[in-house]
Amino acid sequence: MALSSRAQAFSVEALVGRTSKRKRQDPRKEAPPELQEKEDGKEEERSGATGKKSEQPSETLEEKDAIQVELQGSELWKRFHAIGTEMIITKAGRRMFPSVRVKVKGLDPGKQYYVIMDVVPVDSKRYRYVYHSSQWMVAGNTDHSCITPRLYVHPDSPCSGEAWMRQIISFDRVKLTNNEMDDKDQIILQSMHKYKPRVHVMEQDSRASLSWIQSLPTEGVKTFSFEETEFTTVTAYQNQQITKLKIDRNPFAKGFRDPGRNK
Amino acid sequence: MALSSRAQAFSVEALVGRTSKRKRQDPRKEAPPELQEKEDGKEEERSGATGKKSEQPSETLEEKDAIQVELQGSELWKRFHAIGTEMIITKAGRRMFPSVRVKVKGLDPGKQYYVIMDVVPVDSKRYRYVYHSSQWMVAGNTDHSCITPRLYVHPDSPCSGEAWMRQIISFDRVKLTNNEMDDKDQIILQSMHKYKPRVHVMEQDSRASLSWIQSLPTEGVKTFSFEETEFTTVTAYQNQQITKLKIDRNPFAKGFRDPGRNK
DNA sequence: CCATTCCCACCTAGGTGCGAACAT
DNA sequence: ATGTTCGCACCTAGGTGGGAATGG
Numbered sequence: 084m085a086l087s088s089r090a091q092a093f094s095v096e097a098l099v100g101r102t103s104k105r106k107r108q109d110p111r112k113e114a115p116p117e118l119q120e121k122e123d124g125k126e127e128e129r130s131g132a133t134g135k136k137s138e139q140p141s142e143t144l145e146e147k148d149a150i151q152v153e154l155q156g157s158e159l160w161k162r163f164h165a166i167g168t169e170m171i172i173t174k175a176g177r178r179m180f181p182s183v184r185v186k187v188k189g190l191d192p193g194k195q196y197y198v199i200m201d202v203v204p205v206d207s208k209r210y211r212y213v214y215h216s217s218q219w220m221v222a223g224n225t226d227h228s229c230i231t232p233r234l235y236v237h238p239d240s241p242c243s244g245e246a247w248m249r250q251i252i253s254f255d256r257v258k259l260t261n262n263e264m265d266d267k268d269q270i271i272l273q274s275m276h277k278y279k280p281r282v283h284v285m286e287q288d289s290r291a292s293l294s295w296i297q298s299l300p301t302e303g304v305k306t307f308s309f310e311e312t313e314f315t316t317v318t319a320y321q322n323q324q325i326t327k328l329k330i331d332r333n334p335f336a337k338g339f340r341d342p343g344r345n346k
Numbered sequence: 347m348a349l350s351s352r353a354q355a356f357s358v359e360a361l362v363g364r365t366s367k368r369k370r371q372d373p374r375k376e377a378p379p380e381l382q383e384k385e386d387g388k389e390e391e392r393s394g395a396t397g398k399k400s401e402q403p404s405e406t407l408e409e410k411d412a413i414q415v416e417l418q419g420s421e422l423w424k425r426f427h428a429i430g431t432e433m434i435i436t437k438a439g440r441r442m443f444p445s446v447r448v449k450v451k452g453l454d455p456g457k458q459y460y461v462i463m464d465v466v467p468v469d470s471k472r473y474r475y476v477y478h479s480s481q482w483m484v485a486g487n488t489d490h491s492c493i494t495p496r497l498y499v500h501p502d503s504p505c506s507g508e509a510w511m512r513q514i515i516s517f518d519r520v521k522l523t524n525n526e527m528d529d530k531d532q533i534i535l536q537s538m539h540k541y542k543p544r545v546h547v548m549e550q551d552s553r554a555s556l557s558w559i560q561s562l563p564t565e566g567v568k569t570f571s572f573e574e575t576e577f578t579t580v581t582a583y584q585n586q587q588i589t590k591l592k593i594d595r596n597p598f599a600k601g602f603r604d605p606g607r608n609k
Numbered sequence: 610c611c612a613t614t615c616c617c618a619c620c621t622a623g624g625t626g627c628g629a630a631c632a633t
Numbered sequence: 634a635t636g637t638t639c640g641c642a643c644c645t646a647g648g649t650g651g652g653a654a655t656g657g
Contacts, residue, residue, distance in 0.1 A: 178648070437637090
């Protein structure tokens with residue numbers, strides 16, 4: 084289990100700040116525990132958390148592009164990305180680790196917005212993992228073009244720009260599944276494919292009573308994604324370095340951390 | 347621990363139905379487990395779950411009073427009420443058991459509504475429990491008039507009438523506290539006083555951007571309450587019959603049920 | 610051979626009443 | 634005497650990866 088040793092890291096907590104006070108009595112979670120991992124505090128590197136605008140540069144006139152979305156926990160994502168992030172998908176649905184968490188800036192404090200996440204294919208390839216070379220190889224083609232990705236509307240939606248900007252927006256409850264018949268509105272993906280999560284910010288539209296959203300409108304939506312959040316879907320981890328890093332960092336996997344494991 | 351033995355009951359489950367399918371991917375809970383208790387099925391008594399309109403009969407003209415709110419789990423509430431319901435309040439906040447759960451009818455499916463709960467004093471008396479007579483006695487007076495009760499806005503708010511009517515609306519995450527300095531937006535009550543929960547249905551108001559609500563508007567709100575949900579606040583249970591019924595019915599207290607308790 | 614599924618021990622997270630200690 | 638607080642054991646609820654079993 085040889086493992087690149089530039090595995091020093093920064094104080095994620097310091098970079099992130101905290102939603103120190105609950106917004107209201109809403110009992111939904113925030114600030115997932117992965118942030119609570121202590122690391123050797125080095126220094127504050129506020130680098131690659133730069134969102135790049137969506138592929139379709141729609142409407143460059145009407146709105147000035149003030150909206151910014153910044154990935155939180157980017158350092159951890161990059162640790163995974165450097166190895167080759169894998170996400171398990173199951174029939175019942177599996178959370179992502181790390182989860183997508185962002186900070187948004189440049190909203191109109193008074194307006195209402197939806198914040199939405201989806202996951203889109205990176206390419207049309209199917210992959211397989213070659214153990215002896217510890218590498219992912221192309222193993223075939225897939226046509227994703229006929230399926231529209233499901234949308235995960237952040238449960239706080241709709242919400243004022245002010246409130247969105249005050250908190251860290253966490254998508255830690257999102258679940259990925261390989262069950263195409265899923266009826267729990269989880270995000271459906273194919274195993275052994277590469278994907279990347281996207282975050283959409285959409286002003287509340289009073290025209291349509293879009294109390295439930297099945298697909299994104301073609302305009303008035305700002306879309307962001309982040310290189311380091313790309314991942315390959317699996318039903319069981321392929322790269323043991325990924326397994327190790329997951330166990331190290333995901334509090335729910337603490338039971339698999341080394342010391343006194345019996346059995 | 348002598349205890350009245352007319353503790354037979356009805357099939358709560360049959361009366362209630364179920365939200366059999368999740369609304370969407372929203373991971374918030376519904377259908378709390380208290381409903382899953384099996385009981386000797388007797389028969390369906392659909393009696394006292396009648397909401398009575400608010401004290402101020404505002405605007406009898408504009409809207410026809412179609413909105414109805416029906417208490418769910420009324421049988422269990424009545425079991426407690428017959429003994430004298432007690433609710434524990436703590437500094438950290440304590441859930442109610444039973445919790446307030448309602449079904450709403452008569453909304454306009456297309457309109458957006460807030461559904462809100464609060465808890466108001468039943469009288470201005472302080473009470474004490476007299477053990478040897480197993481009774482609550484008046485022990486003094488309190489002036490509640492200077493404090494406005496906190497509102498618990500149901501986390502699904504705002505939401506379409508259609509969606510509200512399709513589900514059972516559960517307030518099981520509401521927490522009661524005796525900490526007047528509470529900063530977690532829990533419901534603040536005084537111990538040893540009698541209270542009753544109320545449910546408010548309010549059409550979304552586009553005038554004010556009431557993204558957050560501190561107090562109810564004086565009109566356009568329908569208010570409902572239910573005799574059997576009245577309770578006395580305590581910091582430790584007074585009546586042992588209440589303790590027993592709580593332990594019997596609240597899944598989280600299962601550890602205190604009789605059989606093989608060691609210690 | 611490769612990928613998926615299922616059950617499991619082991620965690621996190623948090624809701625119970627108990628009973629001793631504390632406060633008034 | 635009466636009311637409150639705190640730590641605790643014991644639950645519910647559900648998120649981990651392991652490893653055996655299953656399936657192409």
